[in-house]
Amino acid sequence: MSLQAYQQAATRAESPREMEYRLFAQVTLALIDATKIDPTEIHRRVDALDWNRRVWSALSDDCANPANRLPPPLRASIISLAHWVGRHTSAVIRRQEEIEPLIEVNRLIMQGLAPNAAAAAA
Numbered sequence: 001m002s003l004q005a006y007q008q009a010a011t012r013a014e015s016p017r018e019m020e021y022r023l024f025a026q027v028t029l030a031l032i033d034a035t036k037i038d039p040t041e042i043h044r045r046v047d048a049l050d051w052n053r054r055v056w057s058a059l060s061d062d063c064a065n066p067a068n069r070l071p072p073p074l075r076a077s078i079i080s081l082a083h084w085v086g087r088h089t090s091a092v093i094r095r096q097e098e099i100e101p102l103i104e105v106n107r108l109i110m111q112g113l114a115p116n117a118a119a120a121a122a
Contacts, residue, residue, distance in 0.1 A: 021115075024113065025110060034099055035100065049089050049099070059078055060082035085105065088101060088102060
């Protein structure tokens with residue numbers, strides 16, 4: 001089986017929650033890798049930072065949609081976090097802040113999306 005066929009089969013078998021977890025794992029790993037790059041080489045760090053900002057922007061857009069079925073307080077919290085991620089990312093790019101808080105927020109979201117968290121919530 002080719003890698004592409006495997007990835008397609010895995011994607012079809014994942015729940016939306018599992019896909020979100022996988023996406024956060026991938027973008028967080030990219031951020032962790034970016035911390036290993038000298039902060040003065042921002043052009044090498046921007047890809048991970050921009051990817052993370054785009055993920056959060058998409059989440060914010062989704063939560064702003066009136067058809068979103070998440071509870072309104074949770075949607076508002078996600079939108080608020082997305083705004084913070086955007087501001088913090090800009091500060092990291094300007095070398096005024098560190099990447100680690102972005103990683104920590106993503107890890108907290110991953111904990112909430114983890115399969116054992118879903119079972120505990122049910």
